[in-house]
Amino acid sequence: MPAYRPEEIEKKWQAHWKQHSTFQAHNHSDKPKYYVLDMFPYPSGAGLHVGHPLGYIASDIVTRFKRLKGFNVLHPMGFDSFGLPAEQYAIQTGQHPALTTDQNIETYIKQLSSLGFSYDWNREIRTSDASYYKWTQWIFLKLFNSWYNLDTNRAEALTDLTARFAERGSEGVRAAGDDGDRQVFTAGQWQLFTEHQKLAAVHSYRLAYQQDTYVNWCPGLGTVLSNDEVKDGLSERGGYPVERRLMPQWNLRITAYADRLLAGLDTLDWPDAVKEMQRNWIGRSIGAEITFPVQDHAHAQIKVYTTRVDTIYGATFLVLAPEHELVNELTTPGQRAAVDEYIAATKRRSERDRMADTKTVSGVFTGAYGLNPVNNEPVQIWLADYVLAGYGTGAVMAVPSGDQRDYLFAQHFGLPIPAISDAQQGLDQQADPTKEGRYINSGIINGLTYKEATTKLIAYLEEKGLGRGKVNFRIRDSIFGRQRYWGEPIPIYYKDGTAYGIAESDLPLVLPEISEYKPTETGEPPLGRAQNWLYRDQYPYELSTMPGWAGSSWYYLRYMDPTNEARFVSEEAEQYWGTVDLYMGGAEHATGHLLYARFWYLFLKDLGLVSSNEPFQKLINQGMILGRSNFVYRASLGWTAINASGDIVSQDHLVHPFLFVSKTAFEILTSPNSFKQDSHFEIKISEKLGVMRDNMQTRYPEYKFEVEAFGIGNNTGFTPLHVDVNFVDNDILDINAFRGWREEYNNAEFIFEDNNTYLCGVETEKMSKSKYNVVNPDVLIGKYGADALRLYEMFLGPLEQYKPWNTNGISGVGSFLKKFWRLFHPEDGDLAVTDEPATPAELKALHKAIQKAQEDIEKFSFNTSVSLFMITVNELTALKCHKRAILEPLVVLLSPYAPHLAEELWEELGHAAGSISHTPYPEFREEFLVEDNVIYPLAINGKVREQMQFAAAATAAEIETAVLASDFLARFGEGKSAKKVIVVPGRMVNVVV
C-alpha cells in the first residue's frame, strides 16, 4: 500500500463493517454492558451539516473505546420520522410524507455511514413504522387506562379505581388532578350509573384525558403546539404567530409526576444547566391557598394562591385573571361596560403582544369588594391580564409594598401601598419583598419574624377554614394531540360521544391513506378525510394524531429489543441493558424530550414494566458548531444615462454591473474619520468607475453614462452581503466562482486589497442555508477523509462549548494522519515496521499517550486527546521510530478516533481484518515514565529565573541545600538572603527572599 488514501480505505472498511455486522450488540453476553445513545434525529431534507455529527463523533469514540475496554456496547441509531416538515412539504407538493421521509432517511444513513460510525444498524427503528408506533399507541392506552393514586404515590390501573367506586364510592379517593372536575358519589349511586355515566365519572381520573384546554393554536401550521415548541410567541418551526385558544384536547397528566420528576434530578449525572432548566420548568413553589369572601355575595368566594402568606395584611386589593369564572357575577352594573371592554381588548391581544408588552400596566375595577380574611377589611377586586388563568387559582392577593408588579399596578391606579415590615425600605420608589425585620400594621403577627408569622397565619387560616398550606407547580399537563396527518393515530374511538380506547389486540391503529394533507373544509383535522375509517366498521376514530414527542419518549427502550412483536421490549432485554449509560445530545431538548421521556419511564416503572428510576444516567450536551459567515461589500452606485437628445432616461431596461469593495477598503471608506492618506481606495474606486462607465458605453452606445459611488465616509454607501463560504478560502474570495454564482454578478467589478486579492468580512452566526455558511461534511470527507473530519471536529475545542466552524484548520489533522501513516510507510512504500526492541524514550512516549488518552476519554476531553496524538507522533517521528512494539499499541489508541486508518494499519500489521474493534486496549505501565533526573525550575519569590537538574530520588532537603550552595541566589537574589525555600518534589523550587 503506497501513500495514505483515505477515499480508498474508508470505503473498504465501511463495506467490511456492514458485511460482517462488526458492531452488532448481543443481548446475551458475559461482558459488562454499556449503553451509548445519541439523540434521536429527525431526518430533515437538508441532510447533515458539519455541526450535526459533533455529538455522534464523540459518542462513537466512547463506544469504540468501551468495546476495547471489554464492554458489550449498545450503540444504536434510528429516526424520529413523524413530524411537521415532511407534512408541510406534503401539503405543498401532494407527495406522501412517508416517501420524502424515506428518502431523507436514506440520505442520513448514507452520510452517517460515510463518517464511520459504529452503530448496530440491525437495531434501526423508525417511529413512523406501524411495528413501532403500535407500541407507542399501546403505552398511550396504558395511560388512558390508569389513574394516579396519591396515597400510594404511583399510577394504578383504572380497574382498581372502579372496583373501589363499586365498593365505597368516591369518598376518600385521593387522585392526582383537579378534584373540582370530579363527581362525588356513593357506592350505591355508582352501581346505578349507566356505562356512559361511569365512563364520564372516571374520565377526569385518567392519565390520558380529554378536556377543554387553553392551547397555543398556530393558524399558520393548522395545529396546536406545546409550550416548548413556542418561542417568543412564534412557532419554533416556521416562525408563525401563535394565539391562545380554548379547544378540546387530549392531555397527559405529567403534573402527577411533578414531585418525582423534581426529586429524581438530584440522582442524575447531568449538566447543572439542564437540571436547573427542568427545575424551573416544573416550578415547585410552597405557599398557601387563601379564601377571600366577597362583600354582598354570600356564596361567592375568591381563592388566591400566595407564597407569602406573611404579607396578607398588606393585601390591599385582589386581581383576577380576565378569564376568571366569577368575573361576570361580581361585576357591578356601573363597571359592566368597562369590564366588558377590557375583556374584549385582552382577547384581541395576541399572546405575542402580551409577552412583548410587560411594561404597561393595564386593568379594570369590577366594582366588587372582597374581605381580607384576617381583618375583614374590604379590598377592591380588579381584573388584569398579568394574572394567568392557568396558574394557581387564577387570582392573586396584591401586596403592593412587597411585590414590584403589584406596586406598579397600585401606583398606576392610585391604590394604597401600606408598609408591613419595619425592614422595608424605599417604598416611595419601589416594592421591597424583604423577609427581614418584624411585621408592622399586621394585626395578629405584629412584631413577629417571617418564620413565626407564616406558621401562625397558616394555623389561623386553617382553623377558620379560610386557607391551607399548598404546594403549586408551574408545569401543566401536556397537550397530547396535533390536528395533523403525519403522526401516530390516537387509539381512541367514540361511541355516542364517549371516548373509548381500542382493544390492545386491535393495535396497531394504522394511519389511513388520505387524498390531501390539509384540514377538511369543515375545519376538521386531515384524518377527517379518511374514507370509511371506523372502528369495527361503526365507530368514528379520534381525528387528531400524537405530537412529535410521543415516539421519542420511549425509543431508547425499543433499541434493546427492536423487533419484538409480542412486547414493547422483552423483560430479559430490559433487564440486561437497564438504562442508558451515556446520552449525548443537544441542550435544546432540556425541557421537552428529556422531561417527557423521564415521565413515561416513571409511568412504565409504576406499571412494573421497567426496572430502574431514571432512564438516562449521564447526559452530555454537545455544544453547537456555529457557522462562519463571509461577506462581500456592495457599493451603492448612482447611474445616469442620457440619450441622444440630452434627456435623462429611465434605466430599468439596462443591466448595471455591481461593484464590490474588499474588506479593508470597506473599513476605511465607511469609517467616519478616514484621512487623506487612506484615500488611495477612493482613487481606485474612481478609476474603476471610469472603466465601468466605458464598458456601459460600449454595451449601450445609444446613451451617455455618468456614475458615482454614494456614501463614502459613512455606513450607507456599502451593503454587506453574505457570500457562499464555498467560494472563499482563508477569507479570500474566488472571483471567478463568485461571478458564476449568479447571473447578475457575471460582470461584477472589484476593488482589491493592495496584494490584489479580495478579502471578505467574517462573522460568527448560526449555520443556515440563508446565510450561505453551511459546510457540508460530504465535501470535506471527499477532500480529507472521514477520519480527518472526525479528528478535526474533536480538535476544535471542548465538546460542550459553542464554537465557530472554520474549515481552514482541517489541513492540520490531515497532515497529522499522513505523518502517522508515514511512521508505518516511511518511503511511501511498503510497510516498514521493524521488530527491534523499543528504546526507553519511545516507550515513554507511548505510555504517556496510553495514560492520557484514557484519562481524556473518561473526562470527555477529546480535543486534548487529539493534541496528545499529534505530540506523540511528532515525538516518534523525531525519534525515527518504526517499531512494532510501539506502533501496534498506538494504532489501538487511535482507533476510536480514526477507525478506518486504524483498521487498515492493523490489517497490514498482520491481524485479522476487522479485529481491531474488539482487541484489548493497551495497558498503561507507569515504570516507563520514570526518569532518573528531573529538571526543576528555580524561582525567586515565584518568578522563575533558571533551571537545575536533580536526581529523581533527591529529597527536598538535599535540593534545598544544593540550591543554596549554588550561585543561584548570588546571581538573581539582588543581594538579599533566603528567608525560606519551598521545594515541591518533582515540580519546582521557590526561594523567598
Added chain:
RNA sequence: GCCGGAGUGGUGGAAUGGUAUACACGAGGGACUUAAAAUCCCUUGCCUUCACGGGCUUACGGGUUCGAGUCCCGUCUCCGGUACCA
C-alpha cells in the same frame, strides 16, 4: 429581572494552586522543484534592545498564598435558557 455558561496570542484553543500561551491554523522567511502541489526546516503573545538581555501579559479592581489563568469578594462584557408563575 432571574438561572446557567464563558472571557487566555491574528484564530481555534492547552494548562492536578507550581516554568502561562501546549497542539493546530494563519502569517513571515528558507529548502527541494523548470514550475506548482506535496513535504521539510526556521521565526511568530506584547513592549524594549544592534544584540545579550530586560519589562509586561490570562476581561477589570481587590484579596488569600512562598506561588493564582486556576481559590475568594466586587465590577464589566458576551453567549444560552427563562420570564407578568403570585
